[in-house]
Amino acid sequence: MSTAALSTRGLDKSFGSLVVAKNIELDLPRGARYALIGPNGAGKTTLINLITGMLKPDGGRILLEGEEVTALRPEERVKRGLVRTFQINTLFPHLSALEAVTLAVCERRGYAGTWWQKLPAYADAIEEAYSILLSLRLGASCYRPTRELAYGQQRLLEIALALATNPKVLLLDEPAAGVPQGESAELFSVIADLSEDIAVLFIEHDMNVVFRFARRIIVMVGGRILVEGTPKEIAADARVREVYLGGAHHG
Amino acid sequence: MTSSAAAEPQRYLEAQIRWRPLEIVFWLATLLPFVLTPSYLVLASQIAITALFALSLDLILGYAGIVSLGHAAYFGFGSYTAGLIAKWGWGEPLSGLIIAAAAAGLLGYLTSFIIARFRHLALIMITLGLGLLLAEAANSASWLTGGADGLQGVRMWNLLGIFPFDLYGTAAYGYALAMLFLLFLVARRLINSPFGLALRGIRENAVRMPAIGAPSPAHIRKIYTIAAVIAGVAGALLAQTTETVSLETLSFQRSADVLVILILGGAGRLYGGIVGAIIYMVARDQLSDINPQYWYFWIGTLLVAVVIFLPNGILGGLARLMPSGRSRA
Numbered sequence: 001m002s003t004a005a006l007s008t009r010g011l012d013k014s015f016g017s018l019v020v021a022k023n024i025e026l027d028l029p030r031g032a033r034y035a036l037i038g039p040n041g042a043g044k045t046t047l048i049n050l051i052t053g054m055l056k057p058d059g060g061r062i063l064l065e066g067e068e069v070t071a072l073r074p075e076e077r078v079k080r081g082l083v084r085t086f087q088i089n090t091l092f093p094h095l096s097a098l099e100a101v102t103l104a105v106c107e108r109r110g111y112a113g114t115w116w117q118k119l120p121a122y123a124d125a126i127e128e129a130y131s132i133l134l135s136l137r138l139g140a141s142c143y144r145p146t147r148e149l150a151y152g153q154q155r156l157l158e159i160a161l162a163l164a165t166n167p168k169v170l171l172l173d174e175p176a177a178g179v180p181q182g183e184s185a186e187l188f189s190v191i192a193d194l195s196e197d198i199a200v201l202f203i204e205h206d207m208n209v210v211f212r213f214a215r216r217i218i219v220m221v222g223g224r225i226l227v228e229g230t231p232k233e234i235a236a237d238a239r240v241r242e243v244y245l246g247g248a249h250h251g
Numbered sequence: 252m253t254s255s256a257a258a259e260p261q262r263y264l265e266a267q268i269r270w271r272p273l274e275i276v277f278w279l280a281t282l283l284p285f286v287l288t289p290s291y292l293v294l295a296s297q298i299a300i301t302a303l304f305a306l307s308l309d310l311i312l313g314y315a316g317i318v319s320l321g322h323a324a325y326f327g328f329g330s331y332t333a334g335l336i337a338k339w340g341w342g343e344p345l346s347g348l349i350i351a352a353a354a355a356g357l358l359g360y361l362t363s364f365i366i367a368r369f370r371h372l373a374l375i376m377i378t379l380g381l382g383l384l385l386a387e388a389a390n391s392a393s394w395l396t397g398g399a400d401g402l403q404g405v406r407m408w409n410l411l412g413i414f415p416f417d418l419y420g421t422a423a424y425g426y427a428l429a430m431l432f433l434l435f436l437v438a439r440r441l442i443n444s445p446f447g448l449a450l451r452g453i454r455e456n457a458v459r460m461p462a463i464g465a466p467s468p469a470h471i472r473k474i475y476t477i478a479a480v481i482a483g484v485a486g487a488l489l490a491q492t493t494e495t496v497s498l499e500t501l502s503f504q505r506s507a508d509v510l511v512i513l514i515l516g517g518a519g520r521l522y523g524g525i526v527g528a529i530i531y532m533v534a535r536d537q538l539s540d541i542n543p544q545y546w547y548f549w550i551g552t553l554l555v556a557v558v559i560f561l562p563n564g565i566l567g568g569l570a571r572l573m574p575s576g577r578s579r580a
Contacts, residue, residue, distance in 0.1 A: 078464035
């Protein structure tokens with residue numbers, strides 16, 4: 001097997017006595033479509049924060065295409081292709097969608113430090129940003145300020161910003177959070193259509209969506225990985241049923 | 252993608268930064284004091300200097316969202332540098348201005364490493380602290396700065412070797428206005444550049460910036476240094492046109508005033524600081540003739556009213572009335 005796009009080795013994190021990540025071992029191959037599921041408080045978002053550098057792990061290592069990135073700052077990891085989106089919209093309210101995505105493209109192409117050239121002079125960056133927006137069906141609304149976009153469009157813009165960084169590994173934190181059930185399948189079809197070069201890991205609660213779009217599923221409980229397998233294996237796993245059904249009883 | 256696919260977005264971005272007719276009218280109008288109110292040219296030069304100082308604050312506050320209560324540090328540093336150069340025998344204005352700008356820029360660059368690490372309340376306290384520190388240092392180094400008496404013996408040579416800085420303020424206003432316009436052009440280009448877009452990104456969402464691969468601290472260090480250079484030019488202009496430097500150039504009062512001016516006019520609009528400076532300085536001139544003690548009563552009233560009714564400043568309020576107004580809130 002070739003080197004995994006993303007691996008973690010023995011990742012640990014606790015807040016005082018609360019263990020939020022314990023010995024997390026993860027391997028995401030190139031082109032992966034993995035779902036990360038688990039009850040609330042299982043440590044799913046924390047894991048994304050650890051992998052992307054927004055939280056510092058107490059121990060363990062993070063490898064991107066076999067190279068260690070554990071000591072890098074978040075923006076340096078993004079430059080190498082390790083990118084995330086946010087469960088709660090983390091956008092630029094007064095920038096238009098076009099400006100926001102153009103900004104991300106400019107940062108990647110190394111234009112963003114230039115202050116003596118007009119932005120419209122960078123036709124290549126604008127073109128790329130626009131084509132990303134078109135591919136996510138945001139072309140018609142891209143001139144409006146982000147805060148005026150419909151909620152579903154803002155969720156798509158979350159993904160557009162991540163794509164503009166040209167990711168190798170994309171970690172999507174509940175990409176359809178707050179989106180009505182009918183529209184979330186549409187949003188996930190966008191994710192399913194992403195380039196096969198990108199390894200995708202997404203957190204999602206809707207099991208219909210998970211079983212439809214994930215090729216493999218990782219189940220987290222209490223800061224630990226309980227089990228990893230194909231949707232079929234997970235559906236048949238007694239421990240997973242126990243977690244979900246057991247949790248519902250005490251709900 | 253064919254190149255025509257991006258023609259429309261490019262046109263949209265071009266349209267955002269195009270010169271408005273109103274802007275051209277405004278800059279032409281800045282020449283009116285020479286003919287209409289020649290007896291107020293000294294005041295006009297002070298307004299231009301204050302406007303330049305406010306423009307400098309706008310770059311960090313209005314665009315990058317860096318709140319500062321100590322911006323006078325760079326103004327005063329530029330002022331004392333320009334004053335000392337002239338006092339020590341080199342009275343040529345333009346070269347003195349450049350040296351003062353470089354000195355203020357160096358101070359800005361050094362302090363930017365602290366600034367870039369903090370935000371919000373901590374940043375307000377740090378900028379305030381740095382400002383007080385420098386003001387007190389200037390006060391105690393009276394052998395150099397003249398202390399509370401101010402820097403005496405500043406003698407400027409003629410501007411461009413031709414125009415003397417006289418009591419009428421003709422050269423002073425022409426000089427200050429030219430510098431304001433020149434640096435306004437620089438600032439305007441800067442905010443319409445990819446770097447300017449990145450600054451607005453930091454203001455809009457500092458959390459998202461690293462997640463799109465943006466090195467925000469490096470951006471902040473750069474704009475803070477540039478703003479310090481511009482503040483230093485403003486301070487140097489004041490020293491050169493008045494041929495004296497007082498501790499007031501470094502004072503907390505000056506830092507607070509420029510913040511008030513920018514908020515009144517409207518932050519993040521480039522013209523906000525200029526409009527704010529005109530209103531503030533003219534009002535102070537008129538009101539202090541009537542009743543000097545109560546001057547801050549009216550400014551306080553105005554400030555409260557503007558923040559309540561026009562949260563984006565006077566220019567923000569005007570932009571809402573005119574659909575063609577600049578929409579770069």
